[in-house]
Amino acid sequence: MARSRTDDDDALLPPTAAVEVESHDGEPADGRALRAERRRNERREAILQAAQRVFRDKGYHQASVHDIIDEARIARGTFYLYFTSKQEIFAVLVDEFLRLIRTQVRRISLEPGADAPLEQLRANFRRIVLTVVGHDDLASIILRDPTSFDEESRARVNLFFDQALQLIEDALRVGQGLRLVRECDVHLVAVTALGGLRLALVHMLEAHGEDPGVRARERSFEHPERVADELMAFFLRGMTPPVSPLPNP
Template sequence: MRMPDDLHTTARGQRLPRTERRAQLLEAALRVFTENGYHQAAMDDIAARARVSKPVLYQHFPGKLELYLALIDRHASELERLVRDALALGDNKTRIRTMVAAYFDFVGHEGAAFRLIFESDLANEPEVRSRLDQIVLTCAEAMAGIIRDETELGQEEAVMIGVGLVGLAQTTARHWLSHGDTISKETATRITGALIRRGIAGFPAVSRGEAADGRESTVSPAG
């Protein structure tokens, strides 16, 4: 009986489980997409990079768009996890510093994936655009928790500011990726975090109580 293609043995004579084969294909696709761009990449190229036949590739992904979307989902989930974990730590100053560091770490370790997500040449494709927008929104909603803790802004206002601050972290991280030889990651992270904290501090926070004369008092957000 013929062995299914995705269970063909490896060079060491061991079968490659389906999950490992999928990971192998995604890694090959990431390299081809980032090197050639979506439109110039071909399924033949991806299969060749993964050292599998094209039928094996189609067993896992019915088309190039589905493969591209799977890549975005995979790496977006990792970035969202890093940001959420960062924003669950300590005081707000620590959360902001750690969130910024998460973006720079993601860029440093996953540069190709970062470009795939934030420099996509398929950004106008509705399914891709929807996923890219969701990444920003998810991270901005996490950031909105800090903003509401520190300011008198409501949820929708805090999310809008969060979108801007997440965009700041993304943009500075992308700049650092291209200019890492002129500025250290530590310096870039520190400057970006300070800028975000000062931006939040521009919105006076309502005191948890009231002033002695009955008027609402304000406190300056942590900076």
């Protein structure tokens, strides 16, 4: 007796193969191909979400492909239809996180009617901080000590921070052009800013964690918008009082 086709069978088909399958219910072949592609995309996303949870709970080093398979409730073969290894799925997650961060950075507009440049910078900061909080599973993995990563994954995380550093350097140069940032060694200041930002975000994630004792200790980091405003004020003015007060949030 021939067995019935399953979703996993569809996932095994190359994109063109689904078009070649003749529909038995009158549905156009291209419609069947689109449904199969949608199922593949949904399953891939479900595996990525499961991997995030596993990496968060077990840490990168202790997590295994088997753990991800169990969390996603899929067959081992299904995992390898989408990813070749733990390293590959981690690389995809890191790249996606950087893409999310990049989408939160808006170019400063000097067009009539645009918000003041300082307010636009503040909005960029807030969006980045809120993105970190909204994706805390992945952020907590990337922002913490990377020494537990294997060489390939450590290189991927280092690349993430190199690209984040470039974003900060670009923002500083824009700020200098707008006379919001003093003349300085842009690379040195960007490295210092990134180090402080990274540590502050780790504390903020702990303030939103499950340990009540840690949450109480990190109460200063409880409100992401306040964290963003304090960080920006510090990066712009240091510890000296501003000549003219910064606008209220």
